[in-house]
Amino acid sequence: MHKKIVHSFLTTFLITFILGFGLLYVSLYKASISQNRQYLMNTVKLVKNLEIDDLNTTRLGDTVKSEDIRITIIKRNGKVLYDNYKNRIREKHLQREEVKQAIAQGTGTCIRYSDTMQRSYLYIADYEEDNQTIVRLAMPFDGLSQSISILLVPFLFSIAVSFMVVFVLSKKMANEIVEPFKDITNTINSTNISKEVLSFHKYNYPELYGITDALTNMSEENKKYLERLEKEKKVRQEFFSNASHELKTPLTSIRGYTELIRSHTIQDSAQIDTCLDCVLKESDHMTQLINDILTISKLETEEMQVTYSHIQVKKLLDSVVETLKPQIEAMHLNVYVNATEFTVFASLDHIKGIFYNLISNAIKYNKQNGRIDVVLKKNQKNMYFSVEDTGVGIAQEDQSRIFQRFYRVDKERSKTIPGTGLGLSIVKHVVYYYQGKIHLTSKEDVGTKITVELPIIVKEIPEN
Template identity: 90%
Template structure:
């Protein structure tokens, strides 16, 4: 990069210098022609006042000849009357460009190669109408070679000096430009991106500030991403640990009861039926646990095949409450349902799961003779559903983790309360699946309230 910057500066300088020299040459070339032409025109006026004999007797023609100025006097018919270089010129001069121009306009000028003198000349001609003669003066004009011979030495000197100055300045400027990039590279190489955030020095270039700012932001995002991966890794480890523990518990019970029956230790048929009932109960618990794990996994990866339908929300809620009626009676709870009729468009299993899990938890973690308030209504485009209980409540330190898989607040009491520890996690994933909101408020020994809002309301339900 450093060499490329220096090379670019030098190439730019050479192109600019050559263009400038070209413009200078054109300007000097034109100025030289104009000056010589004006000199010849002034000399023509002097010669016009003299006779041919005067040019000979005064030897003025020889004087001009010594100054490389050729004087030619031509008649109107093209015949050459006098030439201070040639004694006799027989060819006519009417076809000469400067002569034709003088006859038409009074004066004429041109630059051309002279066949007589075998070199290029600058010609100036003036037509005298009184005596029908044309006075023509010419002087050698070498054009480019003449100008270059004057400019060559200073041109070579100036380009050498300028080239050295530009080379030194471009090298210094390249160092200033490249140095921040080297500093940025060193900072990146010396920083442990997985642990630290990239921090750069302040540079005087706005463009570099944008680059370093973007790198810093990218580093922050990368660190957040790595932290999230580490956190998810711990969650997965905890999940598999909890899942294996939850699966191991019913399997241990099933194995124990099975071994009792297989060893014929128990002979009483009633006791055998009790053992088999426990095996079935633990099997159902394990099946439910596996189904809940699969449900969460599919919701997280959005691989679940969801069948949407129009659902009468109040009718579904009433059926869920009726299903849980035995548990409600067992806890001697008072349940108050405030529900309005409306239709939603969603998965029946999803909405039923939300109703069942929230009400089931309100029953499990309530107090005997407690109360449950259930509200179901529509709020513009949202279905509003809330369950509030008068149970044991959730400590503040546990409220952030209550929706995690297998997380249960009271470990000792949880052993006596049936459940997989996945209910609230399923509710959270279903709510996020529909891009809804879920809120929890709870106080220890006072109760818990969970509110769900889902944008699934339809204006009119179809007849079929």
């Protein structure tokens, strides 16, 4: 880049210098022609005011000789009345371009090379129609070639000096331009982008702000992305660890009861039935756990085949509460349901899962003789569902993780409470699937309230 900038400066300088010199040459050339033409036209006027015999005796004759000006006076029929070069040159004057122009237009001018005189001349011709006479003057005209030959050495010297000055300045400017890019490169190479955010100096070039800001933003996004990957890695590790543990526990129980029956250690039929009931219970637990894991996986990857239908949510909520009635009675809980009848268009399994998991958690983590308030209502296009309990509550530091897979707040207490630890995670994924909102408020030893808002309301209940 440094060499490219220097080369560009030098190339631009040379092109500009050559173009400038060319324009100057053309301008001077035209100015010289114009000046000499005007001088000859003025001389023509003097010649026309003199008699032919006086041309050699007046001061004008001396002037034209000193300046090597040729004077020719020609009649319209081609007869030469006067020519101060008549002893040296014989030519057909009427065939000359300047003479033709003068006869046609009154005046004529031409620049051409004379083979006889071995040099270029500027010709001016003036035609007097009254006396049918053409006055033609010619003077040597070499353009600016003589001046150029004189100025060539100074020109070459000046271009050499200018070239060196431009070369030094271009290298200095190139260094100033490239230096910020080197600094940016060094900053990038010396920064651990997985842990740090790129930070650049303030440069004198506003154009670099866009680059540095973009790199800083990219660095921030990259850091956040890596942090998210690390977090997801830990979540996956924890997930597999918890999943293995949760699956291993019922498998161990099933294997233990099976070995007892297989070894005929237990002979009593009632005890055998008890073992078989435990095997079935643990099998159901494993099935529920696997189903929950598959449900979360499909929700995360959006691969679940969802069947939508019109659901009367109050009836569905009543049936869920009725299903959980044995657990409610076992805890001696007071459940208050405030529900409005309306219809939503969604997956029955999804809505039932939200109702079941939230109320089930409110039961399991409640206190004996506690209370549960269930509210189901609508507002325009949104369904609001909230469950509030008077249970053990959730500590502030645990509330940000409560919706993670397998996360259970009170590890010791969770051992005695059945469940997979996936219920709230499923609720969260279902809510996000419908682009809804979920809100948690909780206080230890006071209770927990979870509110779900879904934009799935149907204004009119379909007949079918």
